[in-house]
Amino acid sequence: MDIHALTRELQVKNDSKIVMLVADGLGGLPMQPGGKTELETAKKPNLDALAKIGVQGASLPVCPGIAPGSGPGHLGLFGYDPIQYVIGRGALEATGIGFAMQPGDVAARGNYCTLDANGLISDRRAGRIASDESAPLAIKLREVKIPGVEVFVEPVKEHRFVVVFRAPGLAGNVKDTDPQAVGKAPLQALGLDAPSEKAAAIANEFIKQATKILAGHPKANGLTLRGFSGRPALPSYEEVYGLRAGAIAVYPMYKGLAQLVGMKILGKAQTLNEQVDVMTQYWKDFDFFFLHYKYTDSTGEDGNFNEKVKKIEEFDAVLPRIQALNPTVLIVTGDHSTPSYLKAHSWHPVPTLLVSDCCRPDGHTTYGENTAIRGGLGQFEAKFLMTLALANAGRLQKYGA
Template sequence: MDRQKIIKDLVVKTNSKIVLFVMDGLGDLPKNGKTPLQAANTPNMDSLAKESDLGQSVPVLPGITPGSGPGHLSLFGYDPLKYQIGRGILEALGLGIDVGEKDVVARGNFATIKDGIIVDRRAGRPSSEESKKVVDILSEKIKKVDDVEINFYPGKEHRFVVKFTGEGLFDEVSDADPQREGSPMEWAKATNPDSEKMANIVNKLIKQIGEVLKDQPKMNFALLRGFSKHPIIPSFEEVYKLKAAAIATYPMYKGLSKLVGMEVLEAGQTLEDEVQSLKDNWEKYDFFYFHVKKTDSYGEDGNFEEKVKVIESVDEILKEVLSLNPDVLIITGDHSTPSLMKSHSWHPVPVLLHSKYVRKGLSVSFDEYECARGSLGTISGSDIMTLALANAEKLEKYGA
């Protein structure tokens, strides 16, 4: 029987409140004997760990490195192997872009290319304002490729979205992105014969972008990935009977939330803004997804010290989250992003679950090693949602 069907049949509505607090890319590896979680001064998380169940989660399968989309779908209780959703639709929905039946959308990264080699996949992380200027140039210069209409939309920092509109477009296309610096360009390929047209259009577009931007100092090329049409997925409220809200500052995570039917709240730009949004809306919802991006950004940049600082900033604002007395609080990540590797990885993700029903007293701090020894053990990422519901007394007994 379908897992979500079982859960849907067991869920009951209660007044209890759940906060899923996601520090993107939280898991890491040690540098000089300590991970960023261990190196950070986190008195609030460590105190909470003593009163919580700790464990670690595997977002997809052991050894599989997840993208942010699969990592989050797993956290939301959706099987990421069943619901394979391209990054493009998540970014597009997060930016409020309409995606129709004839559309395919893709997430774009401005990049720096030299002598055919990708030397910087993020073009020096330009500001959103700088990036928008270059998107405006592309919008003016490129409107069609063959019979396909092209539209560009600015995103955050180096990111943007491309929407392809036309007949016979399918999304079974590999990423046009080598996924690493110091490598030659990896061009799009059709993974299904029906998508040959789409792959050809993508590669023609990228070459045109390179020609238009060839004189830009850093944003002189583009990488496209996550080609996707609008998927069909059961809503969060339908499955869990939860009135759910999302607090996130980056488009992709807003898109993920919209995709599963959460209401996206105004979250500002800072951690303090996000906490204020949580406080302002506390009485209106019974589930809150709270997203912190910079732990992942600094991991991808290989900046161990700044990742430590972000964790310490989160620990500070955690006091205000706890002051609201959520019935269930989960602190975790969607995947690991070790600063040593400068990329997502397959390493299990730390999990802290706090409620009045936990087996507390088994842990002394919140970090990867304490979580590996914790009472929850190593679980699937998609099990976190059922544990949250159970601790919030929102699941009836299964069977006689």
């Protein structure tokens, strides 16, 4: 089922404002049988007050049992089927460091490796070279010159970097050059169709020049490229929903994901309160605001239950400032669960809260995992959250006569 075929046909414009607050990895688990989750433990008077006038549901990021990464997790929330729309490894890596890929670009994730005297890989991660040692190498690799091609090299963490090739007529259907084993030489890049062959030839020339530049480095004297991919072809928010959308995020990954669906990146906020300042500043200029809050995920990944509780409480504290803007539709959700108990993204449905004057409240008085699964929105695939948002904002006509 193509949701966007519907929203393209049915969208109408009005003066409504939709705010989607994404607390990353929001859902959790109790630490012991009979216990409460992080969200259920947190003191969150503002969220609970919203629960009384809102409707809850349990959002499935992909399908039952599947834990998503940040990419598919956010695509779902943005209304893009996360199975249908796949962001390749290289494109996600570029997106994650804030590189704005253009249509036709091909990105790959690079690894520095150690080559022995025979050119065979002796360490696939260059001795896990430190970031401060590897970052200057990426800058040096910008010296590679290929006629007719723009080459962008960006450092990532430790042995990783990103390379993006920009030239007409490229595609990313290119095989990895990483042989996935030591004692073997890096492979040649191999394109699986004509435009990908062109990209592969460029990649091979890049590797040739780069290997010369790296020659003599004690650890990082070679490289492999993986996850070649173009910019995913995602239709824009403007087109599929008729929304002028702005994104207010601190971390590059979430800015990048928002950019892929055509959101404008707003401000340079570093704190939650600064993010709300930015929202306030741009309130008149946009129809839809995506605000990303990272720390519910990172504390969950650390397995720090108490700290995740605290981060939820800090999140709760800024809500009155957002409510004061009087959004037509206010949504609180997460891109997936990150239970401290598991120290990882999980498959558990995400407690999701939607407030509007016509949301049909479900009678719950608190917001949490156990109320969400019994909420008025039921269990629903995350990709339907945007149609719910549009409907509550009066931005969708009826379907059929």
